[in-house]
Amino acid sequence: MNTTIMLFLLQDGITNGAIYALLGLALVLVFAVTRVILIPQGEFVTYGALSYAMLATGQVPGTVRLAVAMGLVAFALDLFFARNALHARLVIRSVALNIVFPVALLGLVYALVGPNTPIAVNIALALLIVAAIGLFLYRIAFQPIAHTSVLVLLIASVGCHLALQGLGLVFFGAEGLRAPALSNAAVTAGPLRFTGQSLAVYALTVGFIVGLWLFFGYTKTGKALRATAVNRLGARLVGIRTTLSGQIAFLLASVIGAISGILIVPITTLYYDTGFLIGLKGFIAAIIGGLVSYPLTAVAAIVVGIVEAFSSFYASNFKEVIVFTLILPVLVLRSLAAPQVEEEKD
């Protein structure tokens, strides 16, 4: 093989790996705070990407109506669970978050949508839509069962994935979509050509890693999220609302997923079910990182990306097989190295 091809493959692998890193970080974040293994992460990718793609063609994506519907359900749940201690402040807060926010978003989408809407506006709208869905998904599916075991949460998570994927087919159809690139600029370095798109991928990945590090290390909210992950009861005893922590984690995860989708949809055609496979690769990285380590997850994601790029060059039929086989030695090593851990009770 010549050096140029190798460099191309490496570049390709690192670009994809950066996306997997973003998704892997989101998975680690959500698991740490809520103990949910977020299978629907892939749907956040698809929803973000395809909502953006539809907005770019001047159509209103069905996801915004889903956000409104989920908001209504979330509001009903808020009222139901607080039925014995309803006070005005709680109702007002719930109305603002679950009704006013998604309805305002719906209005905004209808007001702004059109073939000539600037790219930045479309991206912002797509992000807001997916953020709302992520937030309500936690409220509806996970908050009522937040105290149950990891296994129960995982099953709920698989259920959410299937439901969201099915809805994705309704909203976006069976055909794939592409969207306009964020920028058409390109830089050439030796034999390699870096498009503005791939540079944006690198910049955002690095930005998110640094941002998450600062957020968790230095802000009160970030520390509260970590505290929730370390000791739920301890967190509640100092007055940290663990439900709020869960909402923040899901909000971050859905925004990260949507950003990943928006970054890749100009490069490859995305279908309603593509997100799952992309999310799974982030999941492999997260597993290699033990679902706890952010830096290890990021490195593992880059490795996954590079292995994928090389295997699709040499044995493209087996590329998924090779990538997913990566997880086997890691699991064996981890189970040998780590002592049996009993599931944490709270």
Added chain:
Amino acid sequence: MSALLSVTDVHIAYGKVEAVRGVSLDVAENEIVTIIGANGAGKTTLLNAIMGVLPLRGRTAFAGTDMAPLDIEDRVATGLSLVPEHRELFGTMNVEDNLELGAFRIAKATAARSLERVYTLFPRLKERRKQLAGTLSGGEQQMLAMGRALMGAPKLLMLDEPSLGLAPIIVADIFRIVGELRAAGVSVLLVEQNAQAALQIADRAYVMELGEFVLSGSAKEIAANKGVAASYLGFQLEGESAI
């Protein structure tokens, strides 16, 4: 009634087993009250239920408001704080982060003053402020748990077995600090197996056996009670417990 905390006819059950049966107690402002009793008497269960960690049947009011509709986080906001038996620290975070999170609901300026006060009470914590909480010794962890609770500027601090598993010299230190809290305007509800130490600093005491209060009174009266002396203070008396 001017009681800060008042608990009336409280029952707490684990499934069908009633662990606490019809208990009433109150704590006034600036008072140190202790609940003593053997292992398994229901002391920890009672504290956890007052904090909202466990559900209870009965009336609980704090600073004049009914606590029934409030969850743990709301109770923290009203000035009630629990230092649990297992301390529940954030083990992978350092001492200062643990303390800062104790002031999660408090304005930043107030929190900074609280931090100074906690460091004055527990100089050891200041020395270790960059150390991970999980690597501290048992006594230091207890100090950190108390410090974290005090960071939230509670009106009533509930301490669950602060002396458990600690060396006598550290126990003495911790009890001295509990005594000092009164001067800072903090009331204390102290659950202890170490009855002798608890009765020395407390104003009033309740004796708990098998989920019920069998005796209550001023700490002096309780300490002078023959049955209590036999059962909990380790005096060598002949015969069975008189209570």
